[in-house]
Amino acid sequence: MADIALTSRFIEYLDNERNFSAHTLRSYSSDLLGYCRFLAADGPTSELSADELPAPENFPPRREMAARILNAGPLEVRAMLAVLRNSGLSKSTIARKLAAIRSFYRFLVKIGKLEASPVSVVRTPRQDKRLPKCLDIQQVEALLAAPDITTLLGARDRAIIETIYAAGLRVSELVALNIEDLDEFSEVVRIAGKGKKERLCPLGSMSIEAIGHYLRMRPGAQSGPLFVNRHGSRISARSVRRKLDKYLLAAGIDPGVSPHTLRHSFATHMLNAGADLRSVQELLGHSSLSTTQVYTHLTTKRLKEVYDKAHPLAVD
Numbered sequence: 001m002a003d004i005a006l007t008s009r010f011i012e013y014l015d016n017e018r019n020f021s022a023h024t025l026r027s028y029s030s031d032l033l034g035y036c037r038f039l040a041a042d043g044p045t046s047e048l049s050a051d052e053l054p055a056p057e058n059f060p061p062r063r064e065m066a067a068r069i070l071n072a073g074p075l076e077v078r079a080m081l082a083v084l085r086n087s088g089l090s091k092s093t094i095a096r097k098l099a100a101i102r103s104f105y106r107f108l109v110k111i112g113k114l115e116a117s118p119v120s121v122v123r124t125p126r127q128d129k130r131l132p133k134c135l136d137i138q139q140v141e142a143l144l145a146a147p148d149i150t151t152l153l154g155a156r157d158r159a160i161i162e163t164i165y166a167a168g169l170r171v172s173e174l175v176a177l178n179i180e181d182l183d184e185f186s187e188v189v190r191i192a193g194k195g196k197k198e199r200l201c202p203l204g205s206m207s208i209e210a211i212g213h214y215l216r217m218r219p220g221a222q223s224g225p226l227f228v229n230r231h232g233s234r235i236s237a238r239s240v241r242r243k244l245d246k247y248l249l250a251a252g253i254d255p256g257v258s259p260h261t262l263r264h265s266f267a268t269h270m271l272n273a274g275a276d277l278r279s280v281q282e283l284l285g286h287s288s289l290s291t292t293q294v295y296t297h298l299t300t301k302r303l304k305e306v307y308d309k310a311h312p313l314a315v316d
Contacts, residue, residue, distance in 0.1 A: 004062060005062065006113070007032045007033075007104070009111075010104050011028060011032075027100070032104055034050060036056075036069070038076075039065070040068070041053050046079060046082050047086065051087070053083070069108075070108070070114060072118050074118050074119070077098075077118055077122045078122060080101070094125050099124070102122075105117035133254075140165060140265060142251040142253065143248065143251050144162060145251070147247060149210075149213065155214040155217050156218075156227060156228075157247065159211045159227070160227055161262065162207040163177075163189075164266075165265065167201035167202070167283070168280075169191065169201070170263060172237060173285075175227065175235055176192055179223050179226050180223055184208055197285065240259055241258065267280050
C-alpha cells in the first residue's frame with residue numbers, strides 16, 4: 001500500500017506482535033488503502049464509488065495524509081461506509097472493512113496518537129444471517145469415490161478431499177501441510193492455523209490410508225510439501241478448488257460447493273453425531289466459541305429427533 005507512516009506502523013504491529021497471517025495482512029493493507037483513498041478525496045464523496053476515489057499517486061503529501069487520518073471523525077467514517085455501499089459491496093464485506101478501520105484507530109489510541117477512536121460510536125452494519133452450506137454424508141461419500149485412485153493425481157485428490165473433511169481444514173491450512181506435519185502412528189496432523197497458531201488435528205484411519213496410498217505412489221516423497229502439483233511444486237488453493245469442481249461434476253453435486261463447504265460439513269456432522277461445541281471449536285481452530293455456534297443452526301434435525309425420543313409430551 002502507499003507509504004503512509006501510520007498505516008505501515010500498524011501493519012508491522014499486526015505482523016510482529018499479533019502474528020497475523022500474510023493473507024490477513026494483505027486484507028488489512030487493502031482495506032486501509034481504500035480508507036486512505038477516501039480521506040484523500042477533496043469535496044463531497046457521498047455519491048462516489050470506491051473506483052472513483054483518488055489513486056495513491058494522487059494522495060496529498062505524507063504529513064497532510066497523516067493529519068487527515070488523525071482528524072477524521074465519526075462523520076467521515078460514516079461517509080466512507082456510504083462510498084462502500086455505493087460500490088455495491090455486500091454487508092459482510094463492508095463490515096470486514098469497517099473492522100479493519102476500527103482496529104487501526106484502536107491501535108492509534110494504544111500508541112498515544114489519539115485520545116479516542118472516531119469509530120467507537122459507529123455501528124457495524126447489521127448482517128444478513130446466512131447459514132453455511134453443508135453436504136450430507138451420502139454426498140461426501142460420492143465425492144470421495146469420484147477420484148481414480150489408480151493414478152497418482154487421482155490418489156492425491158482423494159487424499160486431499162479426505163484430509164479436508166477428516167480434519168475440518170481451511171484450504172490454506174491444507175496446502176501449507178508438509179510431510180513432516182503428519183504423524184501416521186498417532187493419526188494426527190500438525191496445523192499452522194490463523195494467526196500462526198498451531199494445533200493438532202485427528203485424521204482417522206481412512207484419511208491416513210488415503211495419504212499413505214498417495215505417498216507410496218509418489219516417488220521420493222520423504223519431506224517437504226505434502227500435496228504437490230504435477231510439476232512437484234506445492235499445490236495451490238486455486239488448484240484445489242479446480243480439482244474439487246471436477247469431482248463435484250462427476251458426483252452430480254451442486255458445483256457451488258467450495259473446499260470450505262467440506263469444513264462446514266465436518267463441523268455439522270460432528271455436532272450431529274454428538275460432539276460438544278467446545279471440542280468442535282478446538283478442532284476447527286476458532287478463537288471464539290461464537291464463531292463455531294453458527295453450526296448449531298444446522299443441527300436442528302438431530303435435536304428434534306432427540307426431543308421426540310426423550311420428551312414425554314412428544315410421544316404419539
